[in-house]
Amino acid sequence: MEKGIFSKHGIDLEWSDYKLGTGAMIKSIKEGEVDVIIALTEGLVSDIAQGSDLRLFATYVKSPLRWGIITGGKQDQFKDVEDLKCQKFGISRPTSGSHLMVSVLALERGWHPQKDVSFEVKGSFESLRNSVNDGSTSAFLWEYFTTKPYHDKGEVKIVGFITTPWPCFMMAAKKHFISQHKTALDSFLKATREACSLFHDTNDSLHQIAKKYDIETDDAKAWFKAVQITASSGISAPALKRVVNALYQTKVIQTADFDIEDLIDKNLAELDNDIHAMKLYNKPELVKFVRNNLIVKSIAAGPLDYKMLLDFDQHHYFGTDAVDEFVSLCGLNSSSKVINIGSGLGGPARYLAGKYGCQVLAVELQEELHRTARELTERCNLHHLVHHISGDILQVGQHLKENSYDTIVSWLTVLHIPQRDLLFKLSYDLLKPEGKFYAEDFFKVSLFNEEESRILKEDIYCPYCPDMNTYKSQIKQAGFQELKVDDLTPTWTEYTKQRVLKWRSDKDNLVSIHREDTYNRLLSFYNQVATLYQGGHLGGARFIATKTSLQ
Missing domain, CATH: 3.40.50.150 (Vaccinia Virus protein VP39)
Known part of the structure; x- marks a missing residue:
């Protein structure tokens, strides 16, 4: 924004960070405090699938989110992910990413998503870290790069990884807002793509990331290398089907039988197929x-x-x-x-x-x-x-x-x-x-x-x-x-x-x-x-x- 990219495209943009996450952003957009949100794909799909008037209109980050599988710093009994079968996982709140991804992990490992894992709500990241050290939970899942500094200090241990089998961040807005501001949103996407390209091409970006999120420069490099910020109107249909299936398996939604097209605004976005459309790959x-x-x-x-x-x-x-x-x-x-x-x-x-x-x-x-x-x-x-x-x-x-x-x-x-x-x-x-x-x-x-x-x-x-x-x-x-x-x-x-x-x-x-x-x-x-x-x-x-x- 400081470089005037959005202004150049005729967009008057006010940016707000929401540290409380996807749920808080969804609440904010429904109350009219913001017009557009960039949030976790699974949270947005969950809300829309349950009758929300939000719609997806772009893929913001195409790459998946990498989650660490985390235990206590001194809990030596958990040396491998397989050791966590039938153990209690801490989650921030029901239906959160930390909840949903445990079920994705269970399905991928061949565990039963209800019988072979249990949950306890702990709230904040700090409370989750405390829980694996005081023994009230055995493990929790959290974004890898956020967790790594605590792993490096020995407070927690990362015993494995799992990535979301879908792009991690999508853009969404209310249906009536999209219909009334289609031209402006088109310009907004063009400006976002230009800003993202500049971000990737700017040498100082790595240092900004390391400083803002208090992570080592090498970790910032690893994140920077893996992330694909696209701001694309193309949305993967197989990826959305995977999200819906995971939400259904976790009992967040009651049915997986609805039209994926109903999740997107077809005036701005279009569904793409990729290799995950293949029956051998559209589930793990x-x-x-x-x-x-x-x-x-x-x-x-x-x-x-x-x-x-x-x-x-x-x-x-x-x-x-x-x-x-x-x-x-x-x-x-x-x-x-x-x-x-x-x-x-x-x-x-x-x-x-x-x-x-x-x-x-x-x-x-x-x-x-x-x-x-x-x-x-x-x-x-x-x-x-x-x-x-x-x-x-x-x-x-x-x-x-x-x-x-x-x-x-x-x-x-x-x-x-x-x-x-x-x-x-x-x-x-x-x-x-x-x-x-x-x-x-x-x-x-x-x-x-x-x-x-x-x-x-x-x-x-x-x-x-x-x-x-x-x-x-x-x-x-x-x-x-x-x-x-x-x-x-x-x-x-x-x-x-x-x-x-x-x-x-x-x-x-x-x-x-x-x-x-x-x-x-x-x-x-x-x-x-x-x-x-x-x-x-x-x-x-x-x-x-x-x-x-x-x-």
């Missing part, structure tokens, strides 16, 4: 799948060997056999440097490191998969060989050194990336001479029918599926001189069919481990994929492209 099914198996095998905490995870951390077709074939075809060894695009829960990356000694950069877009993968890798003592990064490969790749990697591999991830030309060119630039780009991926055999197109776009999140000739042409246009292609359609058609049959035949055992809802959701996804292959219009192939010279 894969994370729960792994957590449940760890519990059943009595290895939910403590050191691991990567081999102990192989039955349930390889989610691509043919598991470790496919990874072995990749190693053989690309001639990898213990000196090889590999980028794994869409590394998921880290199974292939750990296998490459554990069996072959490869150095692997595991890049995963989805924070909850990345976080769980990193935890498992550390428990397997493979973190010296596997480095996990959470982010979009197209953005992460801009910070990597060119001509530095022996192989870049993707198992069924390229299908989620519509900007193939950018991906292939980035891969070419990052590979060493004679390096190989290896992808197992979808291609279009012939024209999809309307239902197949819908499933690919909405349930699989495959927004673009080219035919074989187009796919090969795009790879060669990136600069690759050699390309070998193997059509795997018959093999994958049979594999996906057998996967469904095996899943159904083992229903009783799987339901006992994962519960009916998770079983049915995964079965639905497996069925859809198998049906696509059997329809004859979807194919699968292996693409191996070699960079034969520097340009």
Whole structure:
């Protein structure tokens, strides 16, 4: 504001900080004290879902909020998050973020959100810290960077982390205010984006953050690097569905069955789809799948060997056999440097490191998969060989050194990336001479029918599926001189069919481990994929492209 950005856009802005949080801001806007609020997504969705006349009109911070899982400084009995099952969690107030995120943690860990955790209201951050030290609660969840100074001093211990599976801050206003001031709000968003860009580009911003929030400069840098302030009118539909589901599971709202469009003002905002629209990812099914198996095998905490995870951390077709074939075809060894695009829960990356000694950069877009993968890798003592990064490969790749990697591999991830030309060119630039780009991926055999197109776009999140000739042409246009292609359609058609049959035949055992809802959701996804292959219009192939010279 001091730089006149909002005035330049014709906006007379008065900014107010609300230290009492989202609830206080919602109360203030309803009483007419403010026109627009920027607040926690889950708090806003909760209020709107319960009949409020507020509406979301923009995503303010696209990145998720990172929560620390906190115990007392001297409570040595809680060394791992799994030790907190069936313990009492302190919360600031019912339906607060500290309450809701414990339920998200329970769901992700495979705990029952009502039976395996209990709550006690403690109010302020200070009272929560006191409670884990006097023993009235075992743990609480709070924003990580706010908590870290107290961890550094030894007052509390951070035993783990969890991030919101949705963007952390949204903008909202009353419906009638939006309808009367649409032009002004458009200008407000433009000014906010300009101010955010200036904030990110200003060298002094880090020092301002450290000073204002009383945190170390290194912590300010870490926050600054991770936060994505966008002020965008695009709002993720899958993210809103996740918020609604979490609120329903926590019994904050009584039904999850309503139209997500009713949460937004469609005159200003529009719903976007992202990879979380995919049925495999729009709830933390894969994370729960792994957590449940760890519990059943009595290895939910403590050191691991990567081999102990192989039955349930390889989610691509043919598991470790496919990874072995990749190693053989690309001639990898213990000196090889590999980028794994869409590394998921880290199974292939750990296998490459554990069996072959490869150095692997595991890049995963989805924070909850990345976080769980990193935890498992550390428990397997493979973190010296596997480095996990959470982010979009197209953005992460801009910070990597060119001509530095022996192989870049993707198992069924390229299908989620519509900007193939950018991906292939980035891969070419990052590979060493004679390096190989290896992808197992979808291609279009012939024209999809309307239902197949819908499933690919909405349930699989495959927004673009080219035919074989187009796919090969795009790879060669990136600069690759050699390309070998193997059509795997018959093999994958049979594999996906057998996967469904095996899943159904083992229903009783799987339901006992994962519960009916998770079983049915995964079965639905497996069925859809198998049906696509059997329809004859979807194919699968292996693409191996070699960079034969520097340009």
